[in-house]
Amino acid sequence: MDLTIAGVLTLDGLTNGAIYALLGIATVLIFTVTRILFIPQGEFVAFGALTLALFQTGQVPGTVWLLLVAAAAAFLLDLYALLRAPRAAGRAAAICRLAASQLAVPILIAALAIWAAPRGLPILAQGLLTLLIITPLGPLTYRLVYQSIAEASVLVLLIVSVGVHFVLLGLALFFFGAEGFRNPPFVDARYALGPLNLSGQVIGIFVVFILLMVMLRLFFGRTLYGKALRATAVNRLGARLLAISADSAGKLAFAMAAFIGALSGLLIGSTTTVFYDSGFLIGLKGFIAAVGGGLASYPATAVGALLLGVAESFGSFWASSLKEAIVFTLILPVLLWRSLYTPHHEEH
Amino acid sequence: MKPTSDTLRALPAQSARRPGASMARTAIFALFVAALVALPLLPVPEFWITQLNYIGLYAIVVVGVVLLTGMAGLTSFGQAAFVGLGAYATGVLTATYGLSPWLGLLAGLAVSACAALLIGPLTLRMSGHYLPVATIAWGLALFYIMSSIEFLGKYDGLMGVPPVSIGALVFDTGRSQFYLIWAFALAATLAALWLLDSRTGRAIRALREGSVMAEAMGVHTLRYKIGVFVLAALFAAVSGWLYAHFQRSVNPSPFGLNMGIQYLFMAVLGGMGSVWGALTGAAAVKLIEDQLQVWIPALLGRTGSFEVIAFGIILVLVLKYARQGIWSFLDGLVPRPRRKRDWAEAAPLPVRPKPRRGAVVLEGTGLRRQFGGLVAVNDVDLAVRAGDIVGLIGPNGAGKSTTFHLLSGVLALTAGEIRLHGQRVDGLPSRVIASRGLARTFQHVKMIPDMSVLENVALGAHLRGGAGALRSMLRLDRAQERSLLKEAEAQLMRVGLGEHLHEPAGNLAMGLQRLMEIARALCSDPAVLLLDEPAAGLRHFEKQALAKVLRQLRDEGMGILLVEHDMDLMMSVADRIVVMEFGTRLMEGTPAEVRASPAVRAAYLGTEH
Numbered sequence: 038m039d040l041t042i043a044g045v046l047t048l049d050g051l052t053n054g055a056i057y058a059l060l061g062i063a064t065v066l067i068f069t070v071t072r073i074l075f076i077p078q079g080e081f082v083a084f085g086a087l088t089l090a091l092f093q094t095g096q097v098p099g100t101v102w103l104l105l106v107a108a109a110a111a112f113l114l115d116l117y118a119l120l121r122a123p124r125a126a127g128r129a130a131a132i133c134r135l136a137a138s139q140l141a142v143p144i145l146i147a148a149l150a151i152w153a154a155p156r157g158l159p160i161l162a163q164g165l166l167t168l169l170i171i172t173p174l175g176p177l178t179y180r181l182v183y184q185s186i187a188e189a190s191v192l193v194l195l196i197v198s199v200g201v202h203f204v205l206l207g208l209a210l211f212f213f214g215a216e217g218f219r220n221p222p223f224v225d226a227r228y229a230l231g232p233l234n235l236s237g238q239v240i241g242i243f244v245v246f247i248l249l250m251v252m253l254r255l256f257f258g259r260t261l262y263g264k265a266l267r268a269t270a271v272n273r274l275g276a277r278l279l280a281i282s283a284d285s286a287g288k289l290a291f292a293m294a295a296f297i298g299a300l301s302g303l304l305i306g307s308t309t310t311v312f313y314d315s316g317f318l319i320g321l322k323g324f325i326a327a328v329g330g331g332l333a334s335y336p337a338t339a340v341g342a343l344l345l346g347v348a349e350s351f352g353s354f355w356a357s358s359l360k361e362a363i364v365f366t367l368i369l370p371v372l373l374w375r376s377l378y379t380p381h382h383e384e385h
Numbered sequence: 386m387k388p389t390s391d392t393l394r395a396l397p398a399q400s401a402r403r404p405g406a407s408m409a410r411t412a413i414f415a416l417f418v419a420a421l422v423a424l425p426l427l428p429v430p431e432f433w434i435t436q437l438n439y440i441g442l443y444a445i446v447v448v449g450v451v452l453l454t455g456m457a458g459l460t461s462f463g464q465a466a467f468v469g470l471g472a473y474a475t476g477v478l479t480a481t482y483g484l485s486p487w488l489g490l491l492a493g494l495a496v497s498a499c500a501a502l503l504i505g506p507l508t509l510r511m512s513g514h515y516l517p518v519a520t521i522a523w524g525l526a527l528f529y530i531m532s533s534i535e536f537l538g539k540y541d542g543l544m545g546v547p548p549v550s551i552g553a554l555v556f557d558t559g560r561s562q563f564y565l566i567w568a569f570a571l572a573a574t575l576a577a578l579w580l581l582d583s584r585t586g587r588a589i590r591a592l593r594e595g596s597v598m599a600e601a602m603g604v605h606t607l608r609y610k611i612g613v614f615v616l617a618a619l620f621a622a623v624s625g626w627l628y629a630h631f632q633r634s635v636n637p638s639p640f641g642l643n644m645g646i647q648y649l650f651m652a653v654l655g656g657m658g659s660v661w662g663a664l665t666g667a668a669a670v671k672l673i674e675d676q677l678q679v680w681i682p683a684l685l686g687r688t689g690s691f692e693v694i695a696f697g698i699i700l701v702l703v704l705k706y707a708r709q710g711i712w713s714f715l716d717g718l719v720p721r722p723r724r725k726r727d728w729a730e731a732a733p734l735p736v737r738p739k740p741r742r743g744a745v746v747l748e749g750t751g752l753r754r755q756f757g758g759l760v761a762v763n764d765v766d767l768a769v770r771a772g773d774i775v776g777l778i779g780p781n782g783a784g785k786s787t788t789f790h791l792l793s794g795v796l797a798l799t800a801g802e803i804r805l806h807g808q809r810v811d812g813l814p815s816r817v818i819a820s821r822g823l824a825r826t827f828q829h830v831k832m833i834p835d836m837s838v839l840e841n842v843a844l845g846a847h848l849r850g851g852a853g854a855l856r857s858m859l860r861l862d863r864a865q866e867r868s869l870l871k872e873a874e875a876q877l878m879r880v881g882l883g884e885h886l887h888e889p890a891g892n893l894a895m896g897l898q899r900l901m902e903i904a905r906a907l908c909s910d911p912a913v914l915l916l917d918e919p920a921a922g923l924r925h926f927e928k929q930a931l932a933k934v935l936r937q938l939r940d941e942g943m944g945i946l947l948v949e950h951d952m953d954l955m956m957s958v959a960d961r962i963v964v965m966e967f968g969t970r971l972m973e974g975t976p977a978e979v980r981a982s983p984a985v986r987a988a989y990l991g992t993e994h
Contacts, residue, residue, distance in 0.1 A: 189704075191514050192454075192458065192460055192514070192517075193704055193708075195460065195514060196460070196649060196653060196700070196704060197700070197705075199646050200650075200697040200698070200704070201697060201701065202697070203646070203693040203696050203700070204698055204701070205697075207692075208694060210689055210691065211687075211689070318525075321522065324518065324521075325522055328515070328518055358533040359529065359530070361525065361529040362526045362527075362530045362533065365522040365523065365525045366522075366526045368518075368522035368523065368526075369504070369507060372507045372508055372511075372515060373507050375511065375515075376507055376511050
């Protein structure tokens with residue numbers, strides 16, 4: 038191996054690592070706010086990349102119908118709760134408000150998607166539309182699956198997450214089929230950096246990664262919403278007593294996670310072929326990075342993810358058939374390191 | 386937060402216990418076994434024999450999952466990987482090297498145990514969710530290793546695995562394999578049932594409620610967690626061994642993460658609260674899968690593995706609305722038998738030599754505990770003598786419970802010394818302190834709510850028995866078990882809970898749960914007893930009975946340290962009282978002296994300025 042190959046491998050690894058970092062950060066975000074270990078994080082990546090791919094072929098992606106069905110189900114759940122509550126004045130108005138807040142936006146997005154699909158809009162517009170479709174799936178997942186069992190143990194929530202993973206994976210197969218897709222890049226530029234060849238998309242990945250780190254820092258440090266989320270993470274009951282709704286916090290965290298997932302999907306869609314089940318493995322690597330960050334620290338997660346990406350890249354150079362095995366075995370030293378740092382922990 | 390159940394198992398309803406119940410259950414079990422024996426002899430289509438073979442293979446794995454997840458509160462998504470280890474071990478030894486399948490079984494068990502011993506200690510030291518995360522990753526890693534190693538045949542796997550044979554008896558047809566598989570499935574079920582009904586089983590079930598209480602009862606929780614993880618891995622390896630010789634070949638596809646998740650799904654659907662849930666869940670999932678494979682293509686007009694959508698939805702719905710699973714419904718149909726009282730003639734447990742009356746048993750000097758900048762306990766001195774009741778009082782937040790935690794080793798000291806029988810015990814884990822004769826109760830009751838009162842109390846005698854998992858699974862621990870239960874019953878009678886032996890502990894009223902904790906503490910044959918608000922929630926006459934028990938214990942030479950807010954009780958039983966305020970010792974004296982002290986009055990009621 039010479040320096041050029043090492044450079045190419047490192048750049049490759051850092052690029053993948055940046056994606057893992059984005060997903061790892063989303064995992065930490067959801068876990069700290071809701072105590073949910075959200076295994077299906079990677080499914081949003083596949084949804085993002087493949088939704089864009091179907092737009093590229095001029096079809097209406099199945100995720101649009103999923104959005105409508107999920108929004109309708111969430112509306113019905115809320116409606117049921119409203120109707121079961123004791124009759125109060127202005128109930129009809131409340132129902133209208135509910136319909137407007139729950140259904141109007143998804144229907145608008147779906148209409149836009151159906152209108153736009155056959156028109157072959159520029160890829161950037163299709164990408165934006167993809168984000169509009171996938172992001173609401175996050176809070177809808179929270180509403181439909183987790184909200185009523187938000188107080189259950191971490192263990193129960195984890196097993197539920199695995200169930201959600203099954204559902205989303207099966208739906209991805211149903212919507213997109215077993216074939217893979219590769220999207221054209223958003224920016225068709227290439228830059229030479231010494232012996233390295235930087236594509237616009239790769240630069241985009243790093244820019245998004247850095248922007249996201251900065252924005253999270255500002256969001257949690259400077260804004261009221263961010264502080265409310267942090268408060269919920271520390272103490273749900275305490276936050277509720279301060280009029281912070283744990284459910285709103287959960288939905289917000291899920292929206293951010295779905296957005297990050299879909300965005301990651303758009304970013305990798307042109308660098309690799311994405312299959313309906315590709316997201317899961319990518320998401321899990323982010324997950325391992327998050328575990329390395331103790332499921333708590335964003336910077337540690339990001340650093341862990343970048344290292345993981347580089348290790349994977351070099352691993353595939355030396356033993357390509359064992360690449361995945363190497364990456365997932367890395368969790369053992371990571372756990373060893375964590376268990377030395379947190380030798381004792383009593384959960385209740 | 387309430388330190389109770391993980392909610393994967395809910396409290397069993399207090400079902401009617403009828404005298405005939407035990408016989409009815411035995412009859413149903415006998416019928417079940419008879420049906421299993423008869424089935425292959427009847428003209429049942431081969432298809433159903435194959436399905437039942439799969440159900441048996443799955444059930445063996447799921448029994449392990451029930452032990453691990455339902456009982457110990459730990460979870461693994463990697464059980465399929467252990468199945469794979471069992472299958473590949475025997476595959477390599479028999480197909481590649483032509484050795485006996487029985488050697489293959491031993492090798493599979495050894496490899497799985499080693500893998501579990503590698504992963505377990507790394508993750509189980511930390512909080513509970515690291516184990517499932519680790520097993521996901523390692524399940525994937527192992528799958529890729531199995532699929533890419535030349536030696537293991539890559540994706541094609543190993544062909545030509547011979548059938549299992551015992552002498553001239555060869556298990557090479559579906560019907561003969563049925564007997565082999567179900568013999569193992571029944572053995573696994575019985576072994577798990579017997580394990581749970583034992584000293585080791587109680588310790589395993591205590592793990593789910595956090596480690597503080599179990600450690601205070603002398604349970605080495607980390608060792609038990611690793612133990613139950615290894616045990617589940619061994620069950621999985623046995624299933625893998627059977628699977629290899631049933632399929633007569635091994636390939637990586639049935640050992641992937643999806644299958645690992647499905648094993649957990651079977652346990653959830655069948656019911657985590659009982660070992661029988663494993664059989665129920667394995668059968669239910671297999672049958673549902675068959676139906677879905679017929680219905681989904683008709684519904685969607687496409688073929689593909691879409692049944693995962695249905696599985697996922699069912700899993701979420703079961704966890705949301707029917708967390709007890711299918712078995713609990715079936716279980717409710719037949720009344721529960723009352724436990725047979727077979728311990729009347731049991732030998733008494735050995736008793737530790739007690740210190741002579743008046744000797745200092747427990748002594749804390751300069752006890753100090755800081756939480757960051759807050760000094761919760763500030764250089765407190767305290768001594769308890771044999772045959773002495775020392776009261777510890779003070780306003781809320783004075784540091785009484787923290788002092789208890791320090792003395793019992795639940796919390797580490799920042800500074801100071803603790804001596805038990807004159808020997809330093811500070812810095813030792815609470816289970817070691819318990820083994821030297823200190824027992825305690827908790828301010829917030831810690832128990833296993835769905836276990837009977839009797840079994841909860843028997844957990845207190847953990848250190849007075851020695852039977853391990855293997856002895857329990859083979860039912861060789863009965864003599865000792867009877868002694869333990871006899872002791873538990875005696876202590877329950879002593880605190881006046883003789884009426885409630887067989888109730889689930891979670892059904893007791895709050896005050897009675899506290900009495901149960903006292904009985905549990907007494908079961909460990911302690912020399913010194915730490916009681917944290919034992920009278921809270923008791924009615925007047927129950928308090929009087931408690932006072933009587935305390936005096937009786939004192940007269941027997943027990944040293945007692947008592948935190949209590951009921952001043953009538955405290956003044957009437959305590960020999961000496963230590964008063965704490967803001968973490969410091971305000972004064973020490975007889976009840977009369979304390980009552981007369983202006984400083985104490987000021988501490989409780991404030992002073993005029």
